[in-house]
Amino acid sequence: MAGLINLTGMGDILPDDWPYYDHVIGQAVEVARLFGYRRIETPNLGQTSLFARTTGEGTDIVEKEMYSFRDRGGEEVSLRPEGTAPVMRAYLEHGMARWPQPVKLFYIERMYRAEKPQRGRYREHRQFGCEAIGSADAYVDVEMICLLDLFYRRIGLDDLSLGINTIGDETCRPRYLRVLVEYLREHESSLAQRDRERLERNPLRVLDSKEAVSQPIIEAAPHMIDFLCDACAAHWARLQRGLAVIGIPFRVDHRLVRGLDYYTRTVFEFAPPRAGSTAVVGGGGRYDALTEAMGAKRIPGVGFGTGLERLVLNIKECGIDVPPPPAPRIYFVHHGPEAEDEALREAALLRRQGVSADLGFGERSVKSQMKHADHAGARYAAIFGEDELESGTVTLRSLRGGGQETIPAGGLKQAVLRGDAAGD
Numbered sequence: 311m312a313g314l315i316n317l318t319g320m321g322d323i324l325p326d327d328w329p330y331y332d333h334v335i336g337q338a339v340e341v342a343r344l345f346g347y348r349r350i351e352t353p354n355l356g357q358t359s360l361f362a363r364t365t366g367e368g369t370d371i372v373e374k375e376m377y378s379f380r381d382r383g384g385e386e387v388s389l390r391p392e393g394t395a396p397v398m399r400a401y402l403e404h405g406m407a408r409w410p411q412p413v414k415l416f417y418i419e420r421m422y423r424a425e426k427p428q429r430g431r432y433r434e435h436r437q438f439g440c441e442a443i444g445s446a447d448a449y450v451d452v453e454m455i456c457l458l459d460l461f462y463r464r465i466g467l468d469d470l471s472l473g474i475n476t477i478g479d480e481t482c483r484p485r486y487l488r489v490l491v492e493y494l495r496e497h498e499s500s501l502a503q504r505d506r507e508r509l510e511r512n513p514l515r516v517l518d519s520k521e522a523v524s525q526p527i528i529e530a531a532p533h534m535i536d537f538l539c540d541a542c543a544a545h546w547a548r549l550q551r552g553l554a555v556i557g558i559p560f561r562v563d564h565r566l567v568r569g570l571d572y573y574t575r576t577v578f579e580f581a582p583p584r585a586g587s588t589a590v591v592g593g594g595g596r597y598d599a600l601t602e603a604m605g606a607k608r609i610p611g612v613g614f615g616t617g618l619e620r621l622v623l624n625i626k627e628c629g630i631d632v633p634p635p636p637a638p639r640i641y642f643v644h645h646g647p648e649a650e651d652e653a654l655r656e657a658a659l660l661r662r663q664g665v666s667a668d669l670g671f672g673e674r675s676v677k678s679q680m681k682h683a684d685h686a687g688a689r690y691a692a693i694f695g696e697d698e699l700e701s702g703t704v705t706l707r708s709l710r711g712g713g714q715e716t717i718p719a720g721g722l723k724q725a726v727l728r729g730d731a732a733g734d
């Protein structure tokens with residue numbers, strides 16, 4: 311039947327999963343605040359040229375994964391595949407260069423990439439991302455990594471390993487690329503077909519290939535750090551010093567290059583102690599030349615993105631407890647039309663007073679309503695039957711422990727709060 315199931319790679323987040331997402335999002339907002347980042351949101355739809363020019367024409371994202379179409383006004387638009395370029399667009403559009411620098415922004419947004427779906431890789435995913443724009447200081451990179459490290463620890467993922475690398479800049483990277491391409495060409499016959507194609511389109515990406523046959527060649531490839539210009543070498547040294555000062559362990563990964571074209575100098579990724587490309591839970595880097603690709607003057611920046619779906623998968627896999635979903639404090643059970651009105655009135659009153667309450671609807675037996683109360687995880691059931699109506703009382707039953715008391719109908723809030731105070 312048409313339209314009754316999701317598109318491939320697009321998922322619903324059902325209520326049982328929201329405690330995990332709430333936990334992750336709550337910590338993201340809290341940690342961003344600890345570091346002085348302010349929230350920004352950009353539209354899901356943007357000009358195709360923005361993404362094509364910044365993410366890079368030769369990248370997988372732009373070549374095969376963007377959801378692009380002509381809108382009704384005839385403009386080429388795309389669903390946002392990543393968050394950095396739109397945030398930079400907003401920085402320029404709103405004159406943030408006049409604010410104190412760096413401007414520190416964070417977002418929690420959906421991204422769209424028509425990838426081949428698999429575990430941890432979807433066509434719609436959510437990212438928590440931070441961008442610090444307007445400073446070229448390597449200590450901003452250090453702070454960015456420190457923020458992400460703290461976020462992972464606070465959501466319970468404390469076994470992730472941090473890989474860092476530098477990919478130089480326009481001064482030193484061309485010379486490295488020449489040497490790298492020459493080396494890879496020499497060994498082209500030993501590379502996997504996909505890597506030979508990459509060699510033509512985007513040679514740096516050969517370094518992070520997962521193709522088994524290519525591995526010995528890639529392992530022995532020249533390293534970018536041996537070709538850095540003085541400014542990039544100084545940045546690289548300061549980055550490592552800053553991480554050492556804070557005490558964040560890292561491993562230099564010469565093969566780390568990332569899948570977007572806009573990076574310069576620092577790149578980094580966090581991964582759990584499990585193999586596989588989808589195992590990377592977050593990554594980012596510096597993008598000092600991004601604005602130039604957009605046709606504006608050079609403005610340095612650094613940031614990261616981390617996928618919420620992958621974080622939740624990891625949290626579940628590690629058996630990490632998250633705060634339980636909110637359950638009603640009190641559930642009203644009623645028998646007979648007058649009792650139903652009484653329950654409706656009392657529930658409304660309690661909610662206005664800030665006490666969460668729920669009640670059964672329709673003609674259901676008391677037994678079925680009690681079951682529902684249990685299922686909802688309510689702390690108390692407040693039962694209105696004929697006897698209670700006659701005597702102006704209500705029976706308050708504890709759904710943990712099981713004891714019950716009869717109290718005047720108006721005393722519900724006090725009784726429920728007394729229970730709170732006693733911690734029962």
Ligand code: HAM
Nearest residue numbers: 392393394431432435591592593594595613614615617
């Ligand atoms: P990215 O590495 O493409 O970087 O994505 C960041 C994170 O988003 C990944 O580490 C992963 O957790 C998650 N992710 C990416 N694609 C998918 C997918 N198809 N399904 C599920 N999760 C996914 C960026 O997007 C950069 N904008 C990060 C950045 C910000 N660099 C500087 N500032």
